[in-house]
Each structure stands twice: as structure tokens, then as C-alpha cells.
Amino acid sequence: MIHTVPAEVLHLSPEAPDPQAIARAAALIRAGQLVAFPTETVYGLGANAFDSAAVARIFAAKGRPANDPIIVHSLGGIPEGVVDWSQLSDQAQRTAQALMAAFMPGALTLVLPRGARIPPNVTAGLPNVGVRMPAHAVAQALIAAAGVPIAAPSANRFAHTSPTTAQHVYADLAEHIALILDGGATQVGVESSILDLCSDPPRLLRHGGVPLEAIRACLRAAHLPDSVAVISRYAEGDSEPLSAPGMLLKHYAPRAALTLYEGADDAILRQALMVAAADITADDAKARVGVLLAAEDAPFFAALPMLCVQVVGARDDLEAVAHNLFAALRALDAQGVTHILARGFPTQGIGAAVRDRLVRAASGRVVRL
Numbered sequence: 023m024i025h026t027v028p029a030e031v032l033h034l035s036p037e038a039p040d041p042q043a044i045a046r047a048a049a050l051i052r053a054g055q056l057v058a059f060p061t062e063t064v065y066g067l068g069a070n071a072f073d074s075a076a077v078a079r080i081f082a083a084k085g086r087p088a089n090d091p092i093i094v095h096s097l098g099g100i101p102e103g104v105v106d107w108s109q110l111s112d113q114a115q116r117t118a119q120a121l122m123a124a125f126m127p128g129a130l131t132l133v134l135p136r137g138a139r140i141p142p143n144v145t146a147g148l149p150n151v152g153v154r155m156p157a158h159a160v161a162q163a164l165i166a167a168a169g170v171p172i173a174a175p176s177a178n179r180f181a182h183t184s185p186t187t188a189q190h191v192y193a194d195l196a197e198h199i200a201l202i203l204d205g206g207a208t209q210v211g212v213e214s215s216i217l218d219l220c221s222d223p224p225r226l227l228r229h230g231g232v233p234l235e236a237i238r239a240c241l242r243a244a245h246l247p248d249s250v251a252v253i254s255r256y257a258e259g260d261s262e263p264l265s266a267p268g269m270l271l272k273h274y275a276p277r278a279a280l281t282l283y284e285g286a287d288d289a290i291l292r293q294a295l296m297v298a299a300a301d302i303t304a305d306d307a308k309a310r311v312g313v314l315l316a317a318e319d320a321p322f323f324a325a326l327p328m329l330c331v332q333v334v335g336a337r338d339d340l341e342a343v344a345h346n347l348f349a350a351l352r353a354l355d356a357q358g359v360t361h362i363l364a365r366g367f368p369t370q371g372i373g374a375a376v377r378d379r380l381v382r383a384a385s386g387r388v389v390r391l
């Protein structure tokens with residue numbers, strides 16, 4: 023759907039959004055329209071989750087294939103008809119309760135049996151539905167005012183980098199949606215972790231804002247089994263797309279070709295990036311190289327003004343790296359780079375999500391040193 027007028031942008035306080043602006047957005051949701059809004063992870067593109075025609079507009083606006091299911095966002099619990107709890111084993115129900123108490127609201131999505139009020143296009147025909155409760159005042163106010171759960175994928179064009187600012191949403195979707203709620207930059211910066219509780223043991227389908235270590239610690243504290251099957255959606259160095267919905271390797275992709283360098287100490291990583299950048303520009307005079315660095319690397323690259331440098335944070339400040347990652351990729355695209363060379367970061371905690379997004383942005387081009 024192409025709108026004749028580009029999306030309207032309403033600026034809101036991320037802590038205390040103006041109720042009148044929220045009421046306008048909620049009225050659009052109830053009328054079956056789309057509204058982009060901030061969550062603590064990334065911006066979402068929302069529609070009434072109970073309205074299959076509204077959900078169809080999400081797929082059209084994003085250019086998203088119909089086999090990619092959409093997460094349902096709720097507030098203060100999971101509304102009647104969203105999840106069919108009777109389809110879940112007792113242990114899985116206890117697991118869901120423990121995780122909801124610990125991480126909702128927050129950056130965790132649980133995959134649970136689909137309830138009767140969720141139309142099939144929300145789950146791409148799957149018997150299970152992803153649910154999450156966002157920890158962001160704008161998202162919460164919108165859900166409360168709409169009075170319905172909100173189905174929302176990340177508010178980017180399909181397979182593009184997820185948006186962490188309203189400007190990113192505008193750049194991707196302005197011609198396709200009516201309204202964008204601008205609550206500033208999102209805090210976490212990578213999407214929610216997705217845990218499927220419909221299999222035993224539970225399966226981690228996506229690393230995200232809630233680290234796997236925290237999920238397992240929560241299960242242990244609740245005296246529940248803490249084993250989690252981590253679904254590797256890509257084999258190491260493999261560029262085959264995967265069969266499961268929404269799990270394409272080439273996801274979160276900037277326009278430029280990205281290569282990820284990892285596995286060595288900082289000095290060797292820097293050296294490898296510099297040599298690769300020199301090789302690329304020697305081969306092709308029109309090539310423009312961007313480098314994605316840690317703060318510690320920046321001084322070493324200061325003498326190379328031909329490179330477009332993006333610093334995402336101190337090497338061990340993985341929260342900052344996650345927060346800045348997608349904006350850095352978009353900034354390099356905006357500078358017109360043809361190649362991006364990215365260094366790896368430590369992979370514990372939210373670092374696992376950072377690595378996952380970088381490997382996808384690289385379409386599997388990972389150089390291990």
C-alpha cells in the first residue's frame with residue numbers, strides 16, 4: 023500500500039507520552055491501520071492482533087513473506103484468546119510462569135500454543151504464537167489505549183536492518199504507513215530473545231535482549247530444568263538459507279557487503295581490518311570501505327581518513343555495542359560505503375545477540391583469525 027502523503031511523525035516523551043497523541047494512535051489501531059512505535063528493543067510496526075485484515079497490511083507494508091510469523095505484544099499479562107494454555111504440558115506452564123515473572127515486561131518473546139482469537143496470518147499458519155510484553159512506556163500506553171494486543175514485527179522493510187530510531191522507520195516505511203510515534207532511540211538496540219516453550223527442552227530461536235545465561239539462571243532458581251536447545255540458524259561459515267520461517271541467514275543486512283573478523287586478540291583484528299581495507303581499495307578504486315570498531319580501536323584508524331569509521335562502544339561494554347549496532351550499520355550505508363569490515367566482540371550475555379546480527383549482516387562471510 024503506497025500512501026500519497028508520507029507518514030506523520032509524532033514526537034513523544036519516552037517516559038510520559040502525551041495521552042492525546044496515544045489516543046490518536048490507538049484509534050488508528052482500532053480502525054485497522056498501522057502505527058510504528060518504539061519498544062525497548064527496536065521500533066515495531068503495529069496492528070490490531072485480532073484483526074486479520076490489519077495484520078495483512080503489515081505484510082504488505084514491509085514486503086514480508088507470508089510464511090514469517092509476527093509477535094503479539096500485550097500488557098500486564100496475556101489476554102484471553104491469545105494463548106491456548108490447555109495445549110501446554112504442566113512443566114512448560116511452570117516454565118512460562120517463571121520466565122514471565124522474571125522477564126515480562128522485557129526483551130523476551132515466548133512461543134506458546136496459539137489461542138482461538140489470533141488469526142492464522144499472525145502466526146503464518148503455525149499452531150504456535152510468539153508473545154511479549156514490551157518494557158517501554160510508549161508501547162505500553164499504546165496497547166492500553168488500543169484495548170487489544172498489538173501484532174508487530176520490527177518496523178523495517180523486509181530483511182533490512184531493524185530500526186532503533188523513528189528516522190530509521192521513516193527512511194524504510196514513510197510511504198507505506200500513516201503514523202510513526204517517535205520516542206527517541208531505543209535502549210536495548212537488538213530485538214527480543216525468542217524462546218519456544220512448545221518443545222522439550224525449550225528452544226532458543228533467536229538470541230536477543232535477554233541473555234541465555236539469564237534465562238537458564240531463572241529456570242534453575244525456580245527449580246525447573248535449565249536445558250535449552252540453541253537453534254543455530256546458520257552453520258558456521260555456511261550461507262545456506264534456513265527452512266524455518268523468518269530465519270534467513272541474510273537478515274539485518276546493510277546494503278554494503280559486510281565481512282566479520284573474529285577470533286583473535288585486538289591487535290591482530292585491527293591489523294586484519296587494515297590489510298583487508300587496503301586490499302579492497304587497491305583492487306577497486308571506486309570502492310569505499312567502512313569499518314565497525316570498538317572504542318579501543320579508534321585511535322589506530324585515526325590516521326586512515328579514507329575509511330568511514332563507526333565506533334559502537336568499548337570492547338567489553340556489550341550493552342553499548344548492542345545499543346549502537348544497527349544505527350552504525352545504517353550510518354555506514356548512508357555514507358555510501360560499498361564494503362563494511364566489522365570486528366567481533368565478546369559473545370557472553372547480550373554479546374551472543376550482537377554476534378548473531380553481525381553474522382547475518384555478513385551473510386555468513388566470517389573470517390576467523
Ligand code: TXA
Nearest residue numbers: 063065066091092093150151152175176213214267268
Ligand atoms: O524485539 C522484538 O522482538 C521486536 C519488537 C518490535 O518487539 N520484534 C521483532 O519482530 O523483532 P520480527 O518480526 O522482526 O522478528 C520476529 C521473529 C521472526 O523471525 C519470526 O519468525 C519469529 O520471531 N516468530 C514470531 N512468531 C513465531 C512463532 N509463532 N514461531 C516461531 N517463530 C516466531
Ligand code: MG
Nearest residue numbers: 175176177184
Ligand atoms: Mg525483523
